[in-house]
Amino acid sequence: MYGRLIAALADRQHNITVITHFPMKNPPSNVEEISLAGTIPEIVNNLTRQYNSVKPEFVHNLEQIINECVMSCETVSQMPSIKALLNSTMSFDLVIVEVFGTECFLPMARRFQAPVVGLLSSVPLPWVNEQLGMPDAPAYVPSYMMGYGQRMSLWERFSNTAAVIWAKILYKYKSQIPSQAVADRLFGPGPSLETLAQNYSLVLSNSHFSINEVRPLVPAMIEVGGLHLDDTQTLTKDLKTFLDDSKEGVIYWSFGSMSRIETLPADKLSQMFLVLAELPQKVLVKMNTALLPKDIKVPSNVYTKDWIPQYKTLCHPNVRLFISHGGLLGTQEAVACGVPMMTVPLYADQALNARAMSDRGCARALTIKQINTRTWRESLTDILNNPAYKQNALKVRDIFLDRPIPPLEMGVYWIEYVLRHKGAPHLRSPALDLPLYQYLLLDVVAIALAITLLILFILHKLFRYLSTRCLTWWPKEKLIFEKSLLRRNSFLLFLLKFKIKTN
Numbered sequence: 001m002y003g004r005l006i007a008a009l010a011d012r013q014h015n016i017t018v019i020t021h022f023p024m025k026n027p028p029s030n031v032e033e034i035s036l037a038g039t040i041p042e043i044v045n046n047l048t049r050q051y052n053s054v055k056p057e058f059v060h061n062l063e064q065i066i067n068e069c070v071m072s073c074e075t076v077s078q079m080p081s082i083k084a085l086l087n088s089t090m091s092f093d094l095v096i097v098e099v100f101g102t103e104c105f106l107p108m109a110r111r112f113q114a115p116v117v118g119l120l121s122s123v124p125l126p127w128v129n130e131q132l133g134m135p136d137a138p139a140y141v142p143s144y145m146m147g148y149g150q151r152m153s154l155w156e157r158f159s160n161t162a163a164v165i166w167a168k169i170l171y172k173y174k175s176q177i178p179s180q181a182v183a184d185r186l187f188g189p190g191p192s193l194e195t196l197a198q199n200y201s202l203v204l205s206n207s208h209f210s211i212n213e214v215r216p217l218v219p220a221m222i223e224v225g226g227l228h229l230d231d232t233q234t235l236t237k238d239l240k241t242f243l244d245d246s247k248e249g250v251i252y253w254s255f256g257s258m259s260r261i262e263t264l265p266a267d268k269l270s271q272m273f274l275v276l277a278e279l280p281q282k283v284l285v286k287m288n289t290a291l292l293p294k295d296i297k298v299p300s301n302v303y304t305k306d307w308i309p310q311y312k313t314l315c316h317p318n319v320r321l322f323i324s325h326g327g328l329l330g331t332q333e334a335v336a337c338g339v340p341m342m343t344v345p346l347y348a349d350q351a352l353n354a355r356a357m358s359d360r361g362c363a364r365a366l367t368i369k370q371i372n373t374r375t376w377r378e379s380l381t382d383i384l385n386n387p388a389y390k391q392n393a394l395k396v397r398d399i400f401l402d403r404p405i406p407p408l409e410m411g412v413y414w415i416e417y418v419l420r421h422k423g424a425p426h427l428r429s430p431a432l433d434l435p436l437y438q439y440l441l442l443d444v445v446a447i448a449l450a451i452t453l454l455i456l457f458i459l460h461k462l463f464r465y466l467s468t469r470c471l472t473w474w475p476k477e478k479l480i481f482e483k484s485l486l487r488r489n490s491f492l493l494f495l496l497k498f499k500i501k502t503n
Contacts, residue, residue: 002022002098002119002121005119005204005412006018006024012412017033017085017092019076019082020035021035022037023035034081062145065101065348066170070178070179072102073102073104073179076105077104077185086108086111086186086187090112094115094415096116096118096119097109097119098119099200100120101175102179103179103183103197104186105183107187107191108187109196109199115424116199119203120203121206122328123212123213124205125167127171127172127176131197131198132198133198133428134218134429134431137215138161142160142352143164144167145167147352147354148352149356149359150213150214150359201425202417202418203220203221203222204222204227204415207225208223208226210396210399211353211400212353218427219427220424220427220429224407225328226332226401228332229311233311233312235309242284243313246281247318248281249319249320250319251281251282252284252310252322253284253287254310255346256329259346261285268371269293270295273296273302274299275376276301276302276380284302284308286310287304287306288306311337314333319337320339320340321339321383323343323344324343325343325344325345325346325350326341326346326353326354327350327353328349328353331356331357334393335357335397336400338393339393340362340389340392340393341383342363342365342379342380343357344365360392362392362395366379
């Protein structure tokens, strides 16, 4: 995602200095790279270990991601090349940072006296909502980690709200506070990260309402979901031949770059391969067979490769199904190509993406624990034989691609917009300047409650006065009884008796 944006900005003749873990092979002459490659270990999830984890899935996922971000901050901040950049006389018109969890570099904007734009590789996160003054709306916007749809039950809304609150607390104490220590050491004393995070000029989010649900957005949050889609990808000769010759269709299976299919529990992988061997379609799998357990046999209709150009592969007309972990980038690619999905969500936002696709009728989902030969066979044959999945996938594709300008051009436009308007401070939400009690309208509620209580008090006094006056019309022997009612504030009962008497 980030590489595509950098290349597009370079094509617009911007001079760019990039601090990256993934340097370009042949960067343009106007792009200077500070490579961080190899400074942190490659993150690859062992799916068997994750399957056996005793921690609640939500806590495990969020803690893992936050810990990795803080570790990255700590490691990168100690690199001589970073310190040299900060001590240089270079100047910049704009600073672009990743938003997800590496806030330790936010002070770069203050160091270079430049506005800051955030890049978010996911849907808007709870703490990002807070930083931009954007409503969470947990009643109908599912939390990043929970995997709910937009129409939630009472229990789901309760869990969703609790997850949003817990995510903010966990982020503050596990990410922001440790990152503050790194930032103070690297940049010296200055405004807190919490304050700096409320001054993003703009955040580009890798989301789109067509597949990531409708949510309230402030002007400083721009959705550019699908920005990474690259039409220039090409297929290798052997892969193109395999796809072209597969007249019965191809099932493409990949769990992305961070999750290896080879590390699935052996019993689950055996059952999945057993069902795939029964199908008439050929199966293309992103996998390193050398890492498979020795007792696992790859079926004859399965073709494996270590690396596959995914977007180009999915858009091949013979691809009939995408077996995915539900990663956001892969989901967007499948949607853009109109391919139905069989999702096996593993962590992070994958359950959310899987639910979104299932709700739109273009996918089915199973967790690893739910997979056996029966459920796997039933799910795959249903998607392959029911034309509704393909029809729905094409409908979602048309909605996803129907935009005024492509997402990459949208991202470039808004970055240049911030440059043209000197940080575009007019995009900043005034909600960020309100105390919590004003933002939640607690003062308005208090005034409304006070007025309501005052009216009730006046009515109460008025009824007491009128009731007392009416006592003079009653026979003397009933005065004691009615006065006792009044002493107990039973004026409504008294008026009822009075009405019956007069009738």
